[in-house]
Amino acid sequence: MIGIITSVLTSIFITRIIFDDRVNRGKNISFETALTKNFLKNTKIDFIGGRKWSYIISGALILISLGSIFIKGFTYGVDFTGGRTYVVRFDKPVTAEAVREATGKVFDLAAAEQGLSGTSVEVKQFGGDSQMKITTSFKYEDEGASVDAEIEGMLYESLKGFYDDGLTLDEFVSTLDNPNGIISSDKVGASIANDIKRNAVISIILALIVIFAYIAFRFKGWTWGLGGVVSLAHTSIIIIGFFSLFSGILPFNLDVDQTFIAAILTIIGYAINDNVVIFDRIRENLGLHVNDDFKETVNKSLNATLTRTVNTSVSTLLPMLAIAIFGGESIRGLSVALCLGICIGTYASIMIGTPIMFDATLSRRKKLAAKETAKKK
Known part of the structure; x- marks a missing residue:
C-alpha cells in the first residue's frame, strides 16, 4: 500500500516538476532510446492460435511438479516440522x-x-x-x-x-x-507445526477464492475469474514443484516454511496484476469493436499490452536477481521463489490465463447460442 501511494504521488507531482523544468529550459523529452524505439511494437503474434502448445508445455510442467510433490515431497523448515x-x-x-x-x-x-x-x-x-x-x-x-x-x-x-x-x-x-x-x-511442538502448515494451505486457497470472486465481479463474468485463478494456480504449483524437485540438489536452501508461503502469496498478488491489465484491455477493445472477431480482439489486446507486460516484469525481476545473487543465504530461497514467480507468472498471464478465459467464454457463448436456437424451435 505504501509503495502504491508513493508511486502515485511520485508520478503525479515529482514527474510533473521534472518535465516542467525540462520544457521550460527548452530540453527535448524522449521516452525511447535507439534500442527500445521499436521494441515489441506493432507485433501480430497469434497467442490464441498457439494456446495448444502452451497447454501441452504447462501440463507437462504441472505433471512433473505434482509427481515430485507426491513422490519426493519437501524439505520442510522448522515452522512446519517443529x-x-x-x-x-x-x-x-x-x-x-x-x-x-x-x-x-x-x-x-x-x-x-x-x-x-x-x-x-x-x-x-x-x-x-x-x-x-x-x-x-x-x-x-x-x-x-x-x-x-x-x-x-x-x-x-x-x-x-x-x-x-x-x-x-x-x-x-x-x-x-x-x-x-x-x-x-x-x-x-509437532501439533503447532501442523496447525501452521494447515493455515498456510488455507491462506493460499482463500487467496485464490477471493481473487476469483473479485475478477468475476469486476469483469462481470465467471470465465474471467476462471482464467485468472487457473493462471495463478498454474504458477503456484510449478514453483512449489520446483522447490520439491530441486531441494537437496541446488547448493542453497529450498526449505518450505512460512517465508516460502509468504513468497507464494506475494507472487499470487503480483501475477494477478498482469492478468487484470490484459483483461482490462480486452474488455475495452470489446466495447470499442463490437463486431470484431473475439479471437482477433483478444490477440490484438495481448499484443497491445505485451510491451508493458515485459517492461514491468523485467524491471521487477532485476532487483530480485540482485537479491538472489548477492543476498545472504537466509533469503536466497525467498528470492529464487520470487524470480521464478515473476517469470512463470508473466508467461502464465499471457499463455494460460487469457487463453483459458477465451476458451471458457467461447464455450459459454456456444451454449447460450444453442439454448436460444432451441427456444426458437
Whole structure:
C-alpha cells in the first residue's frame, strides 16, 4: 500500500516538476532510446492460435511438479516440522551466514552419527547484529531435559569460537551472571507445526477464492475469474514443484516454511496484476469493436499490452536477481521463489490465463447460442 501511494504521488507531482523544468529550459523529452524505439511494437503474434502448445508445455510442467510433490515431497523448515528456538546474544557483531555455517556443521554431523534425517538449522538476526535467533529441528519429537541439554551443548560447541571473553558452557546456558549466551528458548511442538502448515494451505486457497470472486465481479463474468485463478494456480504449483524437485540438489536452501508461503502469496498478488491489465484491455477493445472477431480482439489486446507486460516484469525481476545473487543465504530461497514467480507468472498471464478465459467464454457463448436456437424451435 505504501509503495502504491508513493508511486502515485511520485508520478503525479515529482514527474510533473521534472518535465516542467525540462520544457521550460527548452530540453527535448524522449521516452525511447535507439534500442527500445521499436521494441515489441506493432507485433501480430497469434497467442490464441498457439494456446495448444502452451497447454501441452504447462501440463507437462504441472505433471512433473505434482509427481515430485507426491513422490519426493519437501524439505520442510522448522515452522512446519517443529523444533527448538534459541535467542543467542554475542559479545560482538556477527553475521547470520557465519553462525549458520558453524551450527550447521555441528548439527549435521550429529544427525549423521545418530542416523537422523531432515535436520535443519535456521538463523536470523534478531534485535541487533550481535543477537541471533537460532531454530533447529534436531530431535524435535524428543522431550526431556537431557535432549535440551544435548542441544544446548551442541550450540555451545558450535558458537564458542564467536566469543572473545572465553564463555563457559554454564555461562552460555544461563545468563544470570553473564549478559551473553542463550537469553531465551522456546519449543514448537509437532501439533503447532501442523496447525501452521494447515493455515498456510488455507491462506493460499482463500487467496485464490477471493481473487476469483473479485475478477468475476469486476469483469462481470465467471470465465474471467476462471482464467485468472487457473493462471495463478498454474504458477503456484510449478514453483512449489520446483522447490520439491530441486531441494537437496541446488547448493542453497529450498526449505518450505512460512517465508516460502509468504513468497507464494506475494507472487499470487503480483501475477494477478498482469492478468487484470490484459483483461482490462480486452474488455475495452470489446466495447470499442463490437463486431470484431473475439479471437482477433483478444490477440490484438495481448499484443497491445505485451510491451508493458515485459517492461514491468523485467524491471521487477532485476532487483530480485540482485537479491538472489548477492543476498545472504537466509533469503536466497525467498528470492529464487520470487524470480521464478515473476517469470512463470508473466508467461502464465499471457499463455494460460487469457487463453483459458477465451476458451471458457467461447464455450459459454456456444451454449447460450444453442439454448436460444432451441427456444426458437
